[in-house]
Amino acid sequence: MNNLTTNRLTRYSKITLMAYLSFFGLLVMYSNIIDYSSNYEYVGHILSMDTTRENLNINYRAITSPMLHHRVYWFIITLEVIYTVCCLIGTYQLFKHRHASIDVFHEAKKLSIIGLLIAIFVYYVCMQVIGVEWFNMDESQVWNAKDWARHIVDFIVPLLIFLSLKIER
Secondary structure (H helix, E strand, O other): OOOOOHHHHHHHHHHHHHHHHHHHHHHHHHHHHHOHHHHHHHHHHHHHOOOOOOOOOOHHHOOOOHHHHHHHHHHHHHHHHHHHHHHHHHHHHHHHOOOOOHHHHHHOOHHHHHHHHHHHHHHHHHHHHHHHHHOOHHHOOOOOOHHHHHHHHHHHHHHHHHHHOOOOO
8 A cells, every 4th residue: 555656546546437437338338239129219219209299390300210210229339339449448558557657658548538539429419419409308208318318428528537637647
């Protein structure tokens, strides 16, 4: 414990937090692939806007094609795989360079940062911006993941800031 300095602890905390997000990504990937039909149904209801209140001004936004539902869902799964792989490899790179110089450790953050940015795209842009603002997901009593996505973004954004800062020595 005498070798555990604040600088070393800062590096380890960045590695640990990235490992947490990588584990989350693995669980989400597993769920979306193994339980494809349940999660596909979710995406289909959001895109179809069939569980939101009837609003003639925005009904044109609904996508009712099952083929497009599958494509959108596979796009989301693909992004989840990419961000998870980036986060996993990024976590490994951080761990591998945990005793390296400041500059080497800082450069080892690249894939982690890319993974976090893609995760923000999935959970903020896709779910909160497009899902809520375009498809009115927040009006659905059953198929609403607005709060779930917000909680994920509330973890990822501070992690991105913390990870990106070059504060360790």
